[in-house]
Amino acid sequence: MITSTTGPQPADFADVRATNLAVVLRFVREHAPCSRADIAASTGLNKATVSSLVADLIDRRLVRETGLTENRVGRPATMLVLDGSPYAAIGVEINVDYVSAVATGLAGERLLTWRRSFAGGSSVSQDVAAVAAVIRRVVGRMAKEERQILGLAVAVPGLVDVQGVVRFAPNLGWRDADISGDLAKALRDPGFSVQVDNDANLAALAEQRFGSHAGAADLVYLTGEIGVGAGVILDGRLRRGARGYSGELGHVQLDPDGPPCRCGRRGCLESMAGIAAVLRREPSPAEIQVEIEEVVRSARAGEAATLKILESVGRGLGRGVAVIANLLNPEVVILGGYYVPLAPWLLPAVRDEIAGRVLAPGGCEVVASALAHDAAALGGAARVLDSVDSGHLPGGASRLT
Numbered sequence: 001m002i003t004s005t006t007g008p009q010p011a012d013f014a015d016v017r018a019t020n021l022a023v024v025l026r027f028v029r030e031h032a033p034c035s036r037a038d039i040a041a042s043t044g045l046n047k048a049t050v051s052s053l054v055a056d057l058i059d060r061r062l063v064r065e066t067g068l069t070e071n072r073v074g075r076p077a078t079m080l081v082l083d084g085s086p087y088a089a090i091g092v093e094i095n096v097d098y099v100s101a102v103a104t105g106l107a108g109e110r111l112l113t114w115r116r117s118f119a120g121g122s123s124v125s126q127d128v129a130a131v132a133a134v135i136r137r138v139v140g141r142m143a144k145e146e147r148q149i150l151g152l153a154v155a156v157p158g159l160v161d162v163q164g165v166v167r168f169a170p171n172l173g174w175r176d177a178d179i180s181g182d183l184a185k186a187l188r189d190p191g192f193s194v195q196v197d198n199d200a201n202l203a204a205l206a207e208q209r210f211g212s213h214a215g216a217a218d219l220v221y222l223t224g225e226i227g228v229g230a231g232v233i234l235d236g237r238l239r240r241g242a243r244g245y246s247g248e249l250g251h252v253q254l255d256p257d258g259p260p261c262r263c264g265r266r267g268c269l270e271s272m273a274g275i276a277a278v279l280r281r282e283p284s285p286a287e288i289q290v291e292i293e294e295v296v297r298s299a300r301a302g303e304a305a306t307l308k309i310l311e312s313v314g315r316g317l318g319r320g321v322a323v324i325a326n327l328l329n330p331e332v333v334i335l336g337g338y339y340v341p342l343a344p345w346l347l348p349a350v351r352d353e354i355a356g357r358v359l360a361p362g363g364c365e366v367v368a369s370a371l372a373h374d375a376a377a378l379g380g381a382a383r384v385l386d387s388v389d390s391g392h393l394p395g396g397a398s399r400l401t
């Protein structure tokens with residue numbers, strides 16, 4: 001037997017094994033139904049290793065055999081698909097006027113979608129208690145289905161640092177709030193991870209995994225809530241910036257002589273193309289939904305004043321999107337939130353502005369989100385699934401090969 005003092009240490013074996021389990025899990029996610037031989041051929045892992053890894057994933061109930069076989073030359077092969085029946089990922093969005101919760105299975109199938117009205121912004125502790133109550137009900141529902149929670153990620157409209165502390169959420173009135181710590185306490189250390197992230201970032205993850213341009217390596221998501229923020233995915237990865245604060249597009253100044261903005265300056269994107277610009281006044285959180293529905297009705301009826309406002313908002317938005325397109329050259333910019341119902345009237349002006357302002361040949365595609373108001377909460381579940389796909393696997397005894 002040859003021993004080597006420079007060989008991998010036990011910790012390295014565990015790392016390699018976790019990495020390889022994740023490689024196999026991702027392959028099955030993308031290519032199921034597939035055989036062990038398919039996995040070996042595509043990943044470069046040898047067949048014995050693949051068999052051991054698959055056995056481990058089956059033990060953890062992340063993968064199962066279908067019993068179906070594929071007829072090929074030689075022996076028929078047993079096919080593998082994702083299992084995940086004992087698990088659920090939870091995503092929650094806290095906004096000024098509502099809380100949304102989504103639970104998905106391992107394959108991303110929707111298990112639950114809730115939206116509750118919410119009077120946020122009274123105090124952090126009251127807000128946390130109210131949100132924790134919603135989460136407890138979701139966890140209870142999943143427990144009834146005998147599903148273990150893979151993790152929880154919560155979307156917040158504000159600046160969230162890389163540790164998950166909400167530094168500033170102006171519309172909720174939160175400053176330096178450790179929401180993940182407070183929620184974990186309110187949930188009495190629930191035994192799963194509680195992460196907090198910016199709403200635009202999580203919505204971008206949802207688009208990348210579930211949206212109309214799923215799989216796009218370069219996409220930008222724009223929230224169309226009371227604030228306007230951008231979630232940026234470049235080269236397949238979410239880009240948070242040095243401290244986690246990238247994407248504050250709402251306060252990029254487009255016109256120094258433009259309308260006053262809540263930040264005290266003039267002509268920011270939010271003042272020219274935010275929901276306040278659509279409604280021509282500072283919206284009251286409780287009324288936005290109804291007021292936007294009224295704008296849609298009026299636009300459908302062809303009322304000239306409404307069409308003029310939407311055209312002007314679309315032009316402002318187009319100028320903002322052109323900044324993104326010139327800077328980042330994304331494949332697509334996806335408009336979310338309240339922009340979705342308004343998109344039929346906004347998009348022509350947005351596209352016209354882009355055509356005149358973006359240098360890149362082919363410009364930049366702009367579409368309305370197909371995920372609508374669920375994007376940020378769904379992105380919370382996507383972040384949990386991303387964590388599983390990168391090797392944080394639940395269940396099972398760890399084996400050594």
Ligand SMILES: [Zn+2]
Nearest residue numbers: 251261263268
């Ligand atoms: Zn501003």
